[in-house]
Every structure is written in C-alpha cells, then in structure tokens.
Amino acid sequence: MDRIHQMQVLVAVAEEGGFSSAARRLSLSGPAITRAISSLEEDLNVQLFKRTTRQVRITEAGARYLEDVKRILSDITDAEETISGTAAAPKGHLVVTAPAMFGRLHVMPGIATFLKKFPDMTVDALLLDRIVDMLEEGVDVGVRIGRLPDSSIRARKVAEVRTVLVGSPDYLVAKGIPRSPKDLANHALIAARTGNFSPAWRFSAENREISVKVRPRLTATSNDAVIEAAVNGLGITRALSYQVGPAVADGRLKVVLEEWELPPIPVHIIHREDRTVPVKVRAFIDCLYDSLKNALD
Incomplete structure (x- = not known):
C-alpha cells in the first residue's frame, strides 16, 4: 500500500x-x-x-x-x-499560542496582517496565561515571555519587556511616591493571581536581587483587572511594561521605583525543533516578527 x-x-x-x-x-x-x-x-x-x-x-x-x-x-x-512556483503563497492551517493580554494587544494584529496577505491560510489562536506544551497540543508557533529552558524549540528574539510598578497620579499624590521597596509597606498594593503569582516581589539593587514580602489589599485573577484597579486609584500594582504601556503613555498610570527594576525579560517567537521548517511557518514568523518589532520598539 x-x-x-x-x-x-x-x-x-x-x-x-x-x-x-x-x-x-x-x-x-x-x-x-x-x-x-x-x-x-x-x-x-x-x-x-x-x-x-x-x-x-x-x-x-x-x-x-x-x-x-x-x-x-x-x-x-x-x-x-x-x-x-507557489512557495511564496503558503496555504493550510496554523496553531499559534501567546499569553492572553500580549496576544490580544500584539499578536492578533500580526495574525490579521498574515491572514490578509495569505487568503488560503487559517489560524487557530490559543491565548492562554500558561506554558503550552507545543508538541502535545499541536502548536506550530508561539510567543513566550521569559527565559527559554526548553531545548526542543527554536527561538527568535524579537524584543524585551520590563517588570514595572505603577500607580495612578492621584493615588501617588495622596499617598506619596515610594523611594525604595521597603516603602511599599506603607502603600495599598494590588496583585494578579496569574501564573507567576508570588507573595514576594523581587527587585534589583547594585547587581543583586532583593525580595520584599507584600500583603496585597486587592488580588484579582487577571492582569486587566489589577491594572484597571490601579488606574482607578486603589493602589500600586506590578505588571509587565507592555501591559501598562497605553495607560502610562496617556498619563493614567505612572511608573515608580524605576531604579530598582529587574533586568529586562526577553520576548521570543518560538517553534518546534524540526529539521525543516514548513513554508507556512516561516512566512508567519516573518510576518509576526515585523509586526511585533513595530509595536514594541
């Protein structure tokens, strides 16, 4: 047969x-x-x-x-x-994964551009705040924020993001601007119970990391919720720079303790470690890379 x-x-x-x-x-x-x-x-x-x-x-x-x-x-x-002679026009199906908020803000525009450019392609977008097993879940391309311990994937670094603390201008006027992490004990804190939730927030000082235990006044199960709470003046929250970028840009939030920030976190486009990369995967990665560079640079 x-x-x-x-x-x-x-x-x-x-x-x-x-x-x-x-x-x-x-x-x-x-x-x-x-x-x-x-x-x-x-x-x-x-x-x-x-x-x-x-x-x-x-x-x-x-x-x-x-x-x-x-x-x-x-x-x-x-x-x-x-x-x-049709290699320039990929067709077929792709499964793509990314963190939920990052995917909504930055990956979906790249997917839209790709689908408009290649009408014979279809895409399934998995926007999830957890690490996806690409082999087990049949994912072709992913965006991962953080270090990459998995050697079974190929990665293309596209940008870096920062871990920042933010509060609304009104809140900071009323409660004062913290000058060091220990000052957070005197502030209302807001924390997201996402995958990296921890009762301690880490900072960098003189090339070493320090950890400060925090007692949040408010916790929520999504980054969107805690950012909205901070915008509404309920306290200071910790987020990644892309998550609060629009609110910082238009003045609804202000970054504090910048000199205590941890080193930037890399953002990679990843795909499975195969001997050859399908045309549709190469075309999508190139399209998404250009889209993310324009959005995050």
Missing part, C-alpha cells in the same frame, strides 16, 4: 480523533481507513492507536511517529510548492 497515503490517513485519524471522521475528511470509506492503519501497523510492527468501542487514542509510539510523518508530508508539500 502507498506509504504516503498511509501517512495521510494516520494524520487524519490522529487529528480527527476517530476513523469515521477521518474517512469523511479524506472522502474515503471507513473500511479503507481501517485497512490503511492496520497495514501501516503491520509494516511497522507497532500499535499506533488504541481502539475501543467509544474512542480511538494514539499510542506513545504513534505520537512519536506522527511528528515525523507530519514533517515528511510538510517536506513533500514544500517541495511541490517550490517546483510549481
């Missing part, structure tokens, strides 16, 4: 989560899908899917093989596009 056909069936079953839905996607009969997977498993001498009457789940070995299969099929597509 044609191995490329078997690979295409494998991808369809894995992505659709079942044989019947894969058959509809590929316009094939159910028995044809079953024969293709059974033949592939026999050739490889490995079980690719666990089948029950209620669900079909890919095995660990199948998941590893699936990644190689996707790369091979992508290589074939890229080769065909190159020889036919």
Whole structure:
C-alpha cells in the first residue's frame, strides 16, 4: 500500500480523533481507513492507536511517529510548492499560542496582517496565561515571555519587556511616591493571581536581587483587572511594561521605583525543533516578527 497515503490517513485519524471522521475528511470509506492503519501497523510492527468501542487514542509510539510523518508530508508539500512556483503563497492551517493580554494587544494584529496577505491560510489562536506544551497540543508557533529552558524549540528574539510598578497620579499624590521597596509597606498594593503569582516581589539593587514580602489589599485573577484597579486609584500594582504601556503613555498610570527594576525579560517567537521548517511557518514568523518589532520598539 502507498506509504504516503498511509501517512495521510494516520494524520487524519490522529487529528480527527476517530476513523469515521477521518474517512469523511479524506472522502474515503471507513473500511479503507481501517485497512490503511492496520497495514501501516503491520509494516511497522507497532500499535499506533488504541481502539475501543467509544474512542480511538494514539499510542506513545504513534505520537512519536506522527511528528515525523507530519514533517515528511510538510517536506513533500514544500517541495511541490517550490517546483510549481507557489512557495511564496503558503496555504493550510496554523496553531499559534501567546499569553492572553500580549496576544490580544500584539499578536492578533500580526495574525490579521498574515491572514490578509495569505487568503488560503487559517489560524487557530490559543491565548492562554500558561506554558503550552507545543508538541502535545499541536502548536506550530508561539510567543513566550521569559527565559527559554526548553531545548526542543527554536527561538527568535524579537524584543524585551520590563517588570514595572505603577500607580495612578492621584493615588501617588495622596499617598506619596515610594523611594525604595521597603516603602511599599506603607502603600495599598494590588496583585494578579496569574501564573507567576508570588507573595514576594523581587527587585534589583547594585547587581543583586532583593525580595520584599507584600500583603496585597486587592488580588484579582487577571492582569486587566489589577491594572484597571490601579488606574482607578486603589493602589500600586506590578505588571509587565507592555501591559501598562497605553495607560502610562496617556498619563493614567505612572511608573515608580524605576531604579530598582529587574533586568529586562526577553520576548521570543518560538517553534518546534524540526529539521525543516514548513513554508507556512516561516512566512508567519516573518510576518509576526515585523509586526511585533513595530509595536514594541
């Protein structure tokens, strides 16, 4: 049986989560899908899917093989596009992830530009305030703010952001401007219970870090909420510079303790470590890089 056909069936079953839905996607009969997977498993001498009457789940070995299969099929597509002269017009689907607020403010405009430029592309945007496992969740491209300990990804640095403390001008006039982190004990503090929530705020002084325990008067589960609270004069909050950039620019918030800021945090565009990068991924990364540079420089 044609191995490329078997690979295409494998991808369809894995992505659709079942044989019947894969058959509809590929316009094939159910028995044809079953024969293709059974033949592939026999050739490889490995079980690719666990089948029950209620669900079909890919095995660990199948998941590893699936990644190689996707790369091979992508290589074939890229080769065909190159020889036919259509490589400049990527088509297909991408899954993109980014932190929620950063994605809304800065990644979505890049996605919009990309989709307008390439009408044969579709994008699924996962805007989440957690670290996404790109392999497990099928993500093609991501934006990550912070250090990159994972060696299984490729990264392109696009910018840096700062960790800043801000308060409204009215609040700072009423309560005074803190001159050192210890002064925060005399202020109402606002904290976001997001992924990096901590009862201590870190600062940098004379090339060393110090940590100050804080007792927030208000906590909230989103960065948008704590920033809005600070704008309304409820106290001082800590955020990343891009999150409060508009409010600082128009005077609704003022940055304090700038001389105590931690070193800047890198922003990277990341994708999985494959031997080749699909045309659609390269095109999207280039488009997003230009969009982010213009927004964050």
